[in-house]
Amino acid sequence: MEAVAARLAPTRPVRGARCTLRVVHAGADTDADAGFASPSYALVDVRGGWEGARVAGLEFAPFAGVTNLLDRGYNTSVVINAFGGRYYEPGPGRSLYAGLRMQLGAPRR
Template identity: 40%
Template sequence: NGRSTYRNIGRTRRQGVELQYRQPLAEQLELQVAWTWLQAQVRSGYLACAGSGCSVPDTEVRAGSRLPGVPRQQAYARLQWSPGAWQWALEGTASSDVVVNDLATERAPGYAVLNLEGGHRWSLASGDLRAFARLDNLLDQRYIGSVIVNDGNGRFFEPGPDRRASVGLQWSWR
């Protein structure tokens, strides 16, 4: 009641593949993409509680079920234009749906967000100074950014951040 529940379970397996590719498209233009596919599964079945107030697990979670809290796919793409000391980039990140409880009766839907970044670099004798500004979640998408696995009250979902802006300085020593 009102708590998340966790238990040690039998065997699980996480297997997948991750690919990354970086390609110059022109002298000042570069594309970077990454994709992850992960199959996270229960290997030996176990019993779990089907509802709140349950003190003795009574519902079977079958072998082959997805592990909660783990997206099956994630993707990232960045298109960067760097004319001289300036740098401009458009990024996209995406995640597939996520099972939020052992019985897979609830899911957080997948999402995709765009980010925009601009910056300027100065080369100095002792290193590089970079000033930048970012807009994350450029289109102000509403999405579920994280989950509370097995929440006893069914409040599994936490919202992702709204559109936000940041500025910063980055120093790289030589």
């Protein structure tokens, strides 16, 4: 299997809004011995957030994102000597996450 990944994001820290887009394409994978094949796939992840909010010496940076934005079915690995034709393990579907980074005494930018 061949994979190609691309990521688009700012190279320097920026005060304010941030966004990252990541695209991964993986080619088809074939188990030569058993004749099973896993098709190629492309995954899109997106993450956004805000940097630089300060309150009483605390810096807050909320963020949220989505992995596998298009909810594509894909396989993450090949199981060697699998039983019952289960040679490939499926990857997770669309996932959402959110968080908050807090830093005490953060230097001003």
